[in-house]
Amino acid sequence: MGRENMSFEDQWSEAFDGAEVTPPDHLWASIDGVLANKEASGYKKRIIFFKWMAAASVALAVVFGVALLNEKGLDEHLVAGSVEGDVVIDNEERTNAESRK
Amino acid sequence: MATEEEIIKGCISGDREAQKLLYAKFSRQMYAVSLRYAKEQQEAEDILQDAFIKVFDGLKKFKGDSKLGYWIKRIVINTALNAQRNKLYLYPMVDVDSLKESQVEELTVSDYTMEELMKMINELPSGCKVIFNLYAIEGYKHQEIAEILGVAEGTVKSQYARAKYLLKEKMKPGWSGQMKASKK
Numbered sequence: 166m167g168r169e170n171m172s173f174e175d176q177w178s179e180a181f182d183g184a185e186v187t188p189p190d191h192l193w194a195s196i197d198g199v200l201a202n203k204e205a206s207g208y209k210k211r212i213i214f215f216k217w218m219a220a221a222s223v224a225l226a227v228v229f230g231v232a233l234l235n236e237k238g239l240d241e242h243l244v245a246g247s248v249e250g251d252v253v254i255d256n257e258e259r260t261n262a263e264s265r266k
Numbered sequence: 267m268a269t270e271e272e273i274i275k276g277c278i279s280g281d282r283e284a285q286k287l288l289y290a291k292f293s294r295q296m297y298a299v300s301l302r303y304a305k306e307q308q309e310a311e312d313i314l315q316d317a318f319i320k321v322f323d324g325l326k327k328f329k330g331d332s333k334l335g336y337w338i339k340r341i342v343i344n345t346a347l348n349a350q351r352n353k354l355y356l357y358p359m360v361d362v363d364s365l366k367e368s369q370v371e372e373l374t375v376s377d378y379t380m381e382e383l384m385k386m387i388n389e390l391p392s393g394c395k396v397i398f399n400l401y402a403i404e405g406y407k408h409q410e411i412a413e414i415l416g417v418a419e420g421t422v423k424s425q426y427a428r429a430k431y432l433l434k435e436k437m438k439p440g441w442s443g444q445m446k447a448s449k450k
Contacts, residue, residue, distance in 0.1 A: 173430065174402040176375035180383055181403050185294035186301055192311055193289055196318050200285065203319075 270334060278326050285322055292335060293318070296342045302387055302399050303346035317345040343404065347414065350392065373437045386436050394429035401426050 171179070268276070268287060276284025297314050304310035320341050328337055375383065387395055400406045400414070401422075408426070412419040 173375075173434075177383070177402045178405060180375050180378075180380065181298070181302070183295070184298040184380055186298040188293050188297040188311065188314060192293070192315060193286065196289065196315050197282070197286075199315070199319055200282065200322065204280065 274325060274328065277322055289318060292338050295335065296338060299339055299342050300346060301384060303350065303396060305392065313342065313346045313349055317342040320345065350396065373439060386433055390429050390432055394425050394432065397422055397425045398429035
């Protein structure tokens, strides 16, 4: 189709088809800066995440450690208690036996 | 030389060299688009910068259904529209029928350089300019533009008619506006 037969819109569309204008050089530097900031903030977030993970691990280890120690202490206490009880019973039995004699 | 696929992969993995290559490949074309929507050069630069950051962030979502250039252009246009959304005053401006086309034969678009055409577009009122860009150059339909901008289809039609009228006035031989048509 000749240009003279093209619609007004088609003429404009054709005029800008593949149009190029070189942007100023500083624009890439600016984009590069934004990308670098985003990258750095990504690392920062990751570091913060790992710090929290480390803190949470330590806290969990402490909680488990305390729980384990408590459980162990309780067991020892129970064992000691039961031995003491046995001794008392033994003593009572011995006293009863002696009084029967 | 890296293929488009390699550049895309590099950009997704955050390789700055690949990002620079993508920018070098498309920035000139996209800057021309951005200039058509922006009121001034600084705004066009901001639009281009924001658009490329969005492109690098969203490239992993690019499925390849359309050409990469077309996908980037849509991002540039959306960024430009978002930047101007608050500044656009879109209301039915004129009765379309009242804009009688001039009987004086105007010059055709091909009689002007791209810079001159760009200047003509940039001198349009902002609402008219956006609608003219979307309809005549990007090829959107009136209804699509109405949906994109959230206005009535009648508003789009009347704004477009106004834009067309103003541009035709500028294209008359001996138009005494700021720009002088340079017959090629």
